[in-house]
Amino acid sequence: MALLDVVGATVKFGGITAVNDATFSVDGGSITGLIGPNGAGKTTLFNVITGLQPATSGRVRFKGRDVTKATVNSRAKMGMARTFQRLEAFGSLTVRENIQAARDIYAGPRGWFSLARDPKIDELIETVGLHRYVDQRADSVPTGVARLLEIARALAIQPDLLLLDEPSSGLDEAETESFGELLVHLASEGRAVLMVEHDMDLVMSVCHLIHVLEFGKVIATGTPDEIRSNKKVQAAYLGFGDDDDMPVPDDIAAEAEAIVGHHVHHIDERPRPGALEFPGAEMQNEITMQIPAVGGER
Amino acid sequence: MAASSTAVWAAEDVEAFVSYTVGGLFFGAAYAIAASGLVLTYTTTRVFNLAHGATSMVMAFVYWQLHVQAKIPTLLAIALVLLVIAPLYALMLERFVMRGLGEAPVSVALVVTVGLFMILVGVAQQFWPADTYRSVDYFFGYNSFSLFGAHVRYHYLITVVVSAVVAGALYVLLNRTRIGTAMRAAVDNRELLELFGASAGRISMLSWVVGSQLAALAGVLLVSYTGLDYFTLTFLVVASFAAAMLGRLTSLPLTYIGAMVLGLAGSYCRGYIHGGPLVQTGLQSSLPTFMLFLTLLFVPQVRLRVGQVKGILAANVPNRSRSAISGLGLIVVCALAASTLNATNLLRFGEGLSYGVIMLSLVLLTGYGGYVSLGQMTFVCVGAAVAAKMDSTSPLVLIYAILIAAAVGAIVALPVLRLTGLYLALATLAFAQLMDNLVFKADWMFGFGVTLHAKRVSLFGYDFSDTAAYDVFIAVVFVIIGLGLLVLRRGAIGRLLIALRDSPAACGTLGLNQRWFRVGVFSVSAGIAGLAGALLAGVHRYVTEADYVPLQSLPILLLAVVAGVTSISGAWLGGMMYMLLLVLQTTYKGAAGFLFLIIGVGAILLARDPNGLVNFFYRGVRRVVPSLPLPRRGQPVAVDVERPVEAQVAGHGVA
Numbered sequence: 001m002a003l004l005d006v007v008g009a010t011v012k013f014g015g016i017t018a019v020n021d022a023t024f025s026v027d028g029g030s031i032t033g034l035i036g037p038n039g040a041g042k043t044t045l046f047n048v049i050t051g052l053q054p055a056t057s058g059r060v061r062f063k064g065r066d067v068t069k070a071t072v073n074s075r076a077k078m079g080m081a082r083t084f085q086r087l088e089a090f091g092s093l094t095v096r097e098n099i100q101a102a103r104d105i106y107a108g109p110r111g112w113f114s115l116a117r118d119p120k121i122d123e124l125i126e127t128v129g130l131h132r133y134v135d136q137r138a139d140s141v142p143t144g145v146a147r148l149l150e151i152a153r154a155l156a157i158q159p160d161l162l163l164l165d166e167p168s169s170g171l172d173e174a175e176t177e178s179f180g181e182l183l184v185h186l187a188s189e190g191r192a193v194l195m196v197e198h199d200m201d202l203v204m205s206v207c208h209l210i211h212v213l214e215f216g217k218v219i220a221t222g223t224p225d226e227i228r229s230n231k232k233v234q235a236a237y238l239g240f241g242d243d244d245d246m247p248v249p250d251d252i253a254a255e256a257e258a259i260v261g262h263h264v265h266h267i268d269e270r271p272r273p274g275a276l277e278f279p280g281a282e283m284q285n286e287i288t289m290q291i292p293a294v295g296g297e298r
Numbered sequence: 299m300a301a302s303s304t305a306v307w308a309a310e311d312v313e314a315f316v317s318y319t320v321g322g323l324f325f326g327a328a329y330a331i332a333a334s335g336l337v338l339t340y341t342t343t344r345v346f347n348l349a350h351g352a353t354s355m356v357m358a359f360v361y362w363q364l365h366v367q368a369k370i371p372t373l374l375a376i377a378l379v380l381l382v383i384a385p386l387y388a389l390m391l392e393r394f395v396m397r398g399l400g401e402a403p404v405s406v407a408l409v410v411t412v413g414l415f416m417i418l419v420g421v422a423q424q425f426w427p428a429d430t431y432r433s434v435d436y437f438f439g440y441n442s443f444s445l446f447g448a449h450v451r452y453h454y455l456i457t458v459v460v461s462a463v464v465a466g467a468l469y470v471l472l473n474r475t476r477i478g479t480a481m482r483a484a485v486d487n488r489e490l491l492e493l494f495g496a497s498a499g500r501i502s503m504l505s506w507v508v509g510s511q512l513a514a515l516a517g518v519l520l521v522s523y524t525g526l527d528y529f530t531l532t533f534l535v536v537a538s539f540a541a542a543m544l545g546r547l548t549s550l551p552l553t554y555i556g557a558m559v560l561g562l563a564g565s566y567c568r569g570y571i572h573g574g575p576l577v578q579t580g581l582q583s584s585l586p587t588f589m590l591f592l593t594l595l596f597v598p599q600v601r602l603r604v605g606q607v608k609g610i611l612a613a614n615v616p617n618r619s620r621s622a623i624s625g626l627g628l629i630v631v632c633a634l635a636a637s638t639l640n641a642t643n644l645l646r647f648g649e650g651l652s653y654g655v656i657m658l659s660l661v662l663l664t665g666y667g668g669y670v671s672l673g674q675m676t677f678v679c680v681g682a683a684v685a686a687k688m689d690s691t692s693p694l695v696l697i698y699a700i701l702i703a704a705a706v707g708a709i710v711a712l713p714v715l716r717l718t719g720l721y722l723a724l725a726t727l728a729f730a731q732l733m734d735n736l737v738f739k740a741d742w743m744f745g746f747g748v749t750l751h752a753k754r755v756s757l758f759g760y761d762f763s764d765t766a767a768y769d770v771f772i773a774v775v776f777v778i779i780g781l782g783l784l785v786l787r788r789g790a791i792g793r794l795l796i797a798l799r800d801s802p803a804a805c806g807t808l809g810l811n812q813r814w815f816r817v818g819v820f821s822v823s824a825g826i827a828g829l830a831g832a833l834l835a836g837v838h839r840y841v842t843e844a845d846y847v848p849l850q851s852l853p854i855l856l857l858a859v860v861a862g863v864t865s866i867s868g869a870w871l872g873g874m875m876y877m878l879l880l881v882l883q884t885t886y887k888g889a890a891g892f893l894f895l896i897i898g899v900g901a902i903l904l905a906r907d908p909n910g911l912v913n914f915f916y917r918g919v920r921r922v923v924p925s926l927p928l929p930r931r932g933q934p935v936a937v938d939v940e941r942p943v944e945a946q947v948a949g950h951g952v953a
Contacts, residue, residue, distance in 0.1 A: 050807050076809030088804040090797040101797040104790040105810045112790035150804075157808050 003028040003192050004049065004161055009058035011044050011216070018044045020216035021058070026161065031183055031193045033203040035227075036213035037236065042196040043085055045213070046163055049194075050082050051075050062161070081154035082163035085196070089146045089153075091139030098138050098149055099124055102156035120156065128152040128182065143170035148179075155186075162186065164195040168202055180206045204228070212236065309447060317448035318569040319562065324454040326561025327461035328520045330554045333538035333545075334468060335512025340547050342481050342505040344400030346720050348411040348672075348727075351535030352418035353510055354517030355528060357384055359426050361518050362434050362526055372437065376518055380511050388510035392503050395902055403799070404719035408670045409859050412852050413901030415532075416894045422528050423891025432526040457519045464512065465554060472550075477504060529849070533731075537564075537586030539724060543593040556593075560586055587731040594725050595713045615792070621784050621866070625777035628870065632773035636766040644765040646877055648837035651772040654873025655830035657858045658779050658866065663823035664855070665863040666787060668799045669816070670723040672851055673710070673730030677703040677824040679738055679846035681831025686750035686841040693755050696832050703828020704821045711820035712813075722820075730848035744843035752835035762836075772833050776873075779826060780866035795819065853879065853894070856901040862910025871912055 002025035011019040019041040026032045034042050047053035049060055051072040059068045067075050090098050099121050104112060125131055128148050133141050138149060147167050154162055168176045176199060183193055183206050197203050203210065204224040212220040212227060214236040220227060227233055307315070336350045347353075360383055365375035395414065399407050426432065436453035443450055472478040481501050516535060524530045537560060544556030564585050616624065632651065639647055656678055663669050681699035688695050714725040738744055754762045755771075762768040786792055798805050798812065805812060835841045857876050862868025879897070883890045904910055 052803060052807070071811075072803075072806035073809045073811050076807055080807075082807050084804070088801040090800040090804065092796055092800055093793065097793055098797075101790075101793045102808050104794055105805065105808045107790075112794075153804070153808065 002026060003063060004194070005059075005061040006045070006049065007059045007061065009045065009048050009060065010056045011041070011048060011053060012056045018216050019048065019055070022213065022216060022218050024211045024218050024221060026192050026194050027209075028160065028192050029187055029190045030208045031187050031195065031206050033207035033210040034194060034196045034213060035198075035200070035203060035210060040213040041216035042213055043165055044216075046082060046165055046196065049163060050080060076157060076159075079158075079160035080163070081157050081159035081161070083147065083150035083154055083165055083167060085165040087143070087146050087150065089138040089149055092137060094135050094137055095130055095141065095145075095149050096121065096125065096134040099152050099156050102153040106157040124152045124155055127155070127185075129178070144172070144175060147171070151182075159191065161192045161194065164193060164197070166196055166198060168197060168199045176202055313447035314569060316446045317450070318565045320445070320448065320450050320454055321568075322562035322565030323558065324457050324523075324561070325564055326558035327458045328516050329535075329538045329541050329561055330461050330557035331464050331512050331519070332516035332535045333541040333553045333557050334464065334550055335509040335516070336538060336542045337545060337547055337550060337553050338468070338481075338512070339505050339509035340542070343396065343502050345396055345407050345411065346547070346724075347414075347509065348408065348723075349414035349418055350509070350513050350538070351532040352415045352422075353387075353513040354520070354535045355531040356418045356422050356517075357387075357510075357514035358434075358517035358521035358531055359422055359432075359526060361514075361521065362432055363426075366432070366434060379514050379518060384510045384514040385507045388506040389503060391510070392506040396506060397499070397502060403668055404723075405664060405668045405670045408672075408720065408723050409855065410902050412672070413856055413898040415898070416852060416856060416901070417898030419528050419532070420891040420894030420896075420898060424895065425891075426526070427888065427891075428528075434521045434526070436522040453519075453522060460515070460519065461554075464515070465550075468550060471508070477501065481505060537590075539728075540586045540590035540593060543590055543597070543724070546597065560589055563589075584732050584735040587728040587735075591725060591728040591732065594721055594728070597721060615784060615787050618784075618788075621781055624867070625781055629770065629773050629777055633770045636769045639766070641765065644769060645837055646881060648765060648769045648772055649834065649880070650874045650877030651769060651776055652830050652834040652837060652873070653854070653876040654776050654870045655772070655779060655833060656827055656854055657861070657863070657869035657872040657876075658776065658783060659823045659826035659830065660855065660858040660863055661866065661869050662783055662786070662826065663820065664858065665865070665868075666783075666792060666795045667816075667819050667823075668795075669719055669820065670855070671726045671820075671823070672723050672855065673726035673733075673848060674823075674827050674854060675846055675848055675851040676726075676730040676733045677707055677827035678831035678834065679733070679843075680706050680824075681828030681833075682752070682835040682841045682846060683738070683743060683750075683831075684828070685752040685832040685835035689751060689753055691753045691756040691761060693757060695753075695755055696829055699828045699832035700825040701828075703831070704825030706828075707824020708817055708821040710824075711817045726851075727848075730851060734843075734848045738843045738846070744841070747844070748842070750841045752832075752839055752841050754836040754839065765837075768836065772837075775829070775833065776870065779829070780869070784866065791819075853897060856897050860897060860900040860904050860910055862912035864909050865912055868910050868912040871910075871915075 004026040006025070007023050009019050009022045010017065022041070022045060034045070036042055044053060048055045048058075051067070051070060055068065059066055061067065062075065062078055062080060065078070067078065070078075090101060093101060100118070103118050103121060107114070107118075125134055128151055130145065130148060130152060133145055133149075138146060141149065147170055151162075151164065151167060168179055171179055180202055183195075187193055187208075195203070195207070207224060210220075210222060210224060210227045211218050212230075212233050219236055220230045220233045222230065332350065332354060336347060339350075340346050357379055361375055361379045364370045364378055365372060370378070391414070395410065399410060436451055437456050438452040441452055443452070443455075470478075472482050477500065481504070513535070516538070517531060520531060520534060524534060538557065541553050541556035541560055544559075545551070545553030567585055632647075636644060636647060656674060659674060659677070660671070663671055663674075680703045684699040684702050685695050688698065710725060710729045711722070714721050744750060754768055756762060757771075760767075762771055787795075794805070794810065794815065798810070798815070802812060831846075854872075854876060857879070858869065858872045861872030861875055863872075879893055882893055
């Protein structure tokens, strides 16, 4: 049985369907990628899995237990941890204290009065590579470091399933590469990683399985090779059409190129769900307006 | 209809019913007007204006000044109040106090509006001293018309009609005008609205203007019934909080329904429920607060919001040795001070130190935790009641005071702590009123104007009958609690309190059961307040209900913030300041309002930097003698709203 099963998850914000009957699963010890255009519902799905967002319908099963109605904290206690696309580091604590706070939560009230030094904290700092920043306030470190901090903090509660929401944004190329190694290392320890990511090189190189989400629906599932050659995915991501008169924004083109393996010059004008047409984005509090939806802006 | 009713009911029953109904509709209409102003302001600016009732009160005084004193005709006077004075007041308020406050942490916004409350009460007391009786006639005096045999005052009819007109006008404003549409959009999503280029400033100004106009209108309509008084009108409008809450602070139609239900229920209670003074005044006056408390219990769980830019003002914590030395120093200073004071001042000093312990309870709750309690005095009163009821010299009195107050605290907190800080603050306010009306005033408790005796504790056979020694004892207790709080602050609990302020969502996804954690913190804070109450009871050796009016919670909160609610030294200073305030108020009665005014202004100025006056003091001393080992505190940094989202998240700004 899979570690995590999402069955028919649907989330509606008013008239907008952010996640539409999404079904997929994540196995223990594997790295699973969750990709899709902006506004496809990836972060909403993360919120449903972790309990921050109740699903309109559908079920979430974790370790064989139905956790659809479980509270956020009880899911975490069962072995689920996540990072956030919009950072949620404890800004006024130092990097070390951030991890320590997570350890405090993990230890529970009995641990709050213990004077013993927790060796796990240094271990995590070492694993994720934060030693240069340990005594800096979390709101003063670069975004990339704060993302790594969130991963260390999530690992502090020793989760079996780690949900990463765009973990590599803010990292440079070298950092991304060592981050990829970290992911492989985590999976080798038997942990499952579910990752929303826009860096397709990273996704294609580390993920064992990829789910592609479009309009809140899982439209494809497969290994990186299968996803690369999947026509539906190409269409979803790029909206190939006949009228090639829209220039492709550079970042989208790069993402697309990583998937289809050749450079993309033009896309069609089919309207795409972007943040502007997607009031649900407000619910997740992510205003993803900086990247125009493919072909969406006229 | 009337005929069939009379078949069942006697004519005078119908008459009574109609007159209660009309009275209820009158109150309901006035509540509805007040509540819709509150809701409008809250939804568009995210500031819950606790001073809404005080605004009504001051505007009613202004109306009296114009209409009764300056003999300006009714309609002109009302027009002046509603169209000139209230908007001017609102614009000043918006520009200099409220702008941007909705983005600040809830605790800051609440403290600021409590500060405004104190300012308004202060202004009223200063300009319209309580030495003369003031009243405003009903519209058309006592003229009335007959309805099923009941006399219906034209004033009541006018009020109901006005509230219907207000409802219509609000509908037109929100649905038929451009800015109204923008205001409604602001309710749904402020960020998106601003991205579309709507001016948040203009929306905020308009909503404050309309909100204040509605508060003023409610004041003008109610004042003939209540008479001019600083608190009756203020708290009558607090009843509108309940109506607003029924509309979940967003829905105007539900708010109207809530207001009408509340008005009618109150009126029928007055008419049909008879009983002792406790039932008569207690039940009636607690009805709105009871409804508020009840509504809060049924507000659905708020979801953890992700991606909010949370501000934090971390005060650095002194290390163990430094805090121990400071503690010893404080005890020595208090002992020296106590040895020089005369009997009266010794009692006052003891009071001040006890108030300091109350402030310590706020350091934990507000300073560290970021929660606002508007009913801290209730727990103090519970502690004092325990001391009085036990009337024993055993130190167990103090232990029981702590435990019982903590238990009462948990009872208040448990149902509402799943909600946000605003709801907790309102619940504590409602609970404080309920406790005062139904418990503290009850015969088995204090009764009306009864004085209960309390003994001072004795330790190891020493009975502290010498007030100077008792003062030093309180100072020692203060230091012990203070050091205890610092230990908590340095340890896991302090870390988690900050973590919870910075990101509740992250704490949740890491597995923290926030509800129990908060209940624990609130309960410990209540326990400390209870201890303060038991100590305070021992200072004078007697307790009366009048010493613990719930309203006192507000100046205590404000003084804690002014003095510095994030630090132990701030709590000590706050306690002393509160004692001085009481002394000054009894010495210079004319300046009572002025003092409220100063505290209010201080709170508004300092709320955004809760490190308070002690911080200024330390900064000043450090400048003169830089080598002194004084605690350093984090400096607040202004939030830069212009910064792009990514940058802002990385550098959690301080609001």
